[in-house]
Amino acid sequence: MRLGHIFPVGKRVAVLGGGVAGLSAAMELAERGYSVTVFECHELGGKARSIPVPGSGLPGEHGFRFFPGFYRNLTDTMRRVPFPGNVSGTWDNLVRAAAYRGARANGQADTVVTFRTGSLLPPESHAFGPAEVIALITLASSTLAHVPFREAFYGARKYFTYWSSCDERRLGQWDLLSWNDFLRAERMSVPFRRWFADGMVRNLAAMKSKDASTHSVGLILEATIWSSLGRGNEPGGTVDRVLNGSTGEKLISPWVAHLGTLGVDLRVGWTVTDLAVANNAVTSVAVRDRAGTLHRFEADHVVSALPVERFASLLSAPLLAADPGLADCARLRTEWMNGLMFYLRNELPVIRGHVNYVDSPWAITSVSQAQFWQRPFTDYHDGTVRECLSTIISDWSAPGMFNRRPARECTPAEIAREAWEQIKAHLNSHGKEVLTDAMLHSWFLDPAITAAGTPAVANASPLFVQHPGSWRDRPDSRTALRNLFLAGDWIRTDINVSTMEGANAAARQAVNALLDADGSTLPRCTLGVLHRPPEFEHLKDADRERFDRGLPNLYDPDRLTPETTARDHSPELETGVGPRHEG
Template sequence: MTAEHPPHHSQDSQDLQGPEHSPDPRKPGGGSSRRRFLAGTGAATGVLALGTTGGIAAAATPAKRVAVLGGGVSGLSAAQELAERGYHVTVYEYYDELGGKARSMDVPGTAAGGRAPLPGEHGFRFFPGFYRNLPDTMRRIPVPGNADGVRGNLRSGTEALFARADGRPDLHFPLRRVTTPPALGSLTPSWIRDQLLSVLDLGTRLPAHEAAYFVGRVLVHLTSCDARREDEWERTAWWDFIRAEEMSTEYRTLLGIGQTRNLVATRAEVASTRTVGRVIIEALLLWGLLGRGMDGPDADIDRVLNAPTSEAWIDPWESHLRSLGVEFALGTEVQEIEYAAGRITGVRVAAREGGQNRTIHADHYVCALPVEHARRTWGPALRSADPQLARCDALTTDWMTGVMFYLRTPTPVVHGHINCLDSPWSVTAIGQAQFWDGRDFARDYGDGRARDCLSAIISEWDKPGILYGKTARECTRDEVVAELWAQLKDSLNDSGKTTLTDADRLGWFMDPAVTGLGGPDPQNREQLLVHPTGTLHNRPTARTRVPNFFLAGDYVRTDVDLASMEGANESARHAVNALLDAEGSDAERCRLFELYRPPEFEPLKRVDEVRYRLGLPNTFDLG
């Protein structure tokens, strides 16, 4: 890297830079900003005819003050629910912009000719159709021209690409719903068995006995009662549940690693069967393809936004929250939550860059920091007041960070996500510009030469790559990018086709939260909660034993039970409801949407509950 480049700006990005001080008519003094770009394109939002409370009666009288610690998805979700009910809310956020891991970031030095800077992100955003809490919030964020607010900015992918290396045929998996699913009330285990066997027979090279065994394991989980899931299957690794160690490499790659590491950055060898089976196999795949338990009749399995995340969602959200009276203290680091006499008495904060400490005060406090940061702010007295806080030390986080490649030519690859099944770094990706129907990439971003953005995510940072033989953590930033590009080409440039070329790549961007790569102590400030066995029993509830202290974040125990934006939003709803209960408020409680439970399987689960109490295995469990 050269000295003039910021730490998160690549050397080959130099080719993207325009003049050092490019004039921008929208911003005095030159340069550009995403927010001003939004205003110039008519995407900025205000209070529209949808109203400011979404039909929820505000009942906080007199209005109480709430400090929300953290401006990510959980913090902003809590702020919206509270503001709609008349609370005075201040959000304290570490970064200078809102959204946490979901926000977009300008790539420095890339704007020219009145365009916005190239958009960078921590990693691509994915909104599965089974998300229901988050889209409910998005509907209540006004956007001009969208009857359903920000939710109207979602676009559906129509297929997924399971890309194979070494010349093996790729699998294009259609994401459209089953055209003739069983009518409600007629879904049976045998129908599911036949459909799964057909898919595995057509799309894989699995031996017949391995495919049959896996389908049998899916039926075991589908018909297991809640008690068995929360005890036996929560404590059983997915790898062991499907007996991956005894099966072929193809079986382990497709049904072990491909369903866990590549999708939720957790290892099949340790991932909770309850989480993998309930969320990925059932909610995402089975019920998604059947169109059950989805976010409305128009919801599809795979949805993404129609512009960079902050443009399509976070900036309109901020505008709406400000219109509701929410205040923001950006660039503020939460240092310690102070506890005395059975209550939170204040929170010690400081400006992120060289500011003096100060203590903020409110009537209630919602801790919406990521767990790896939140638990550092809980002192011994607070931990003693509620033992579930100490159990959060056992929760595990891991790296799942993306790199955005800016390309000279449109390269959509597939109209949906790409899963590079054989990549040692468990790479997933998506071509983004194809979904940005309100944007022309070359016209709106950078210096006009980049026409597409391939956003790729590395989920496995601890296995050697194919280029340098080093893990991602051991590589320098440039080596990480080169290795990732090589793994993408290895998966996509085969079977006689060339999808990616070195000449087509203009530059790249990686979240600056990743530091120290190639050195003795690499760090990632934006990690992701993972789900090893037993995690469920260490996850706290939103309600704590401290009457004015509440938790929100994707580590809080929720029905969705997955580190996700949906889990973050659901946890915020739980936190607000707990706060309303603590006050004895008569305000309407936040609605909570749970994962779909097919009614046809409830009798089988009741049978399994009896068998579980008697110490017997599930009816379909043949070992």
């Protein structure tokens, strides 16, 4: 939605944080005529920004970006950010990733999934039934990932258990249970664990299946599978998309420039240190500039778009007295998920999409970027770099495959060497040497990792993760203070999981709440939601009655009840059909 020019309404808004959430909120507010000042302590774009490799001109990043087809909020913003030569702004910089590869290091066959441009089955005319969905997932799991048929059937039934669960069960039962426990993964075969438990989880966020909420994993897997069947995607969207260049060039820099044309005051290097509270409102924001000088900034409204760990540090006694529920934020957790770029002398199009190194104990994923980028890598350097194998390490605590040490305990050079060897073990496992040491030009580790290899190792940009029970501790965008609103990927949203989409959606929620508090008649931000298959709504209605009666979901082979799930997050279950708790 383009609002055009609106005369300023005379209200000042302080936006705290200049990541995706902050930039999104600033744009929506500025388009509606508010006077917006953004305070960002590091760099605009946050985790999504590009990070120049010192002295080389090569683009680095916190981690590669991808844009699923079911994104609707961030991509709406992208369409409204002008880009030279593009009709639909920065959205036109998205290109389709056509496939996914689950690479194996033990000689087993890799799993390759090709994404169709259209629907696998006609979405408008075809209604899926429970038996059909379970059969499709069973077939895909047994043929593509070589999961034993009996376990594939069980896993498919567990997937459909979540799909047919009402919202009350999803939040009141499955959010309390880890994905591992939901699937009984520890009792299953390695192929089952690699496919159902860990396969997609590590691609979604820095979540380990033993620690991730079933609701969080189940929701995003459901959206992904429907997307692959042609359901729930935005117009023109495909299952997986990436940018045709660095995030800085193709999204963040044009976005920042556009905010400048809207009159947004962007203050980079300014750190928020305190929120002054009186009479149920934030009266001023304490910020320290680059020189260390402390300022008090007064605004009519404050939108905090800070990461959860930064916001938690601002929870003063006066703030908590005004909104005691915000204390729950301190219980929310973060994990490490950081990028490591390998710059190569040769292009390495392993597959036209993302690669999951299935047997990697460090949960490494990657994408070969040269095949997608308009600008060749030779333009960035001295002509010798032709590829960036952009990787992400999602498990920093597990022992390495070769050095037997967790990434948290390694020096940057040791991290790069171990990750490189793990990738080689996967790509070269079938007798063909795909990746060689001679290809490696250089590497670059996300600078958010500091003091690596020492006891003082730290991560300046951890990622919020949805541990079991975290939904109850997450706040809504509107707080009990009349002029404080919250944005960020840790705020409750429809998409739930830590993503750029979640950050953008939370920003839209915050702006709408601000407009409500202002009594404004200006148009509200649109809010895209995930696809809800209409043919399953009657199953959810029936499940709501069962949940209210304390009964398990009808399709759950383990017959887990809300009571047993709440009492024990790790129920003892036997192989086959689990114990029946139904009364």
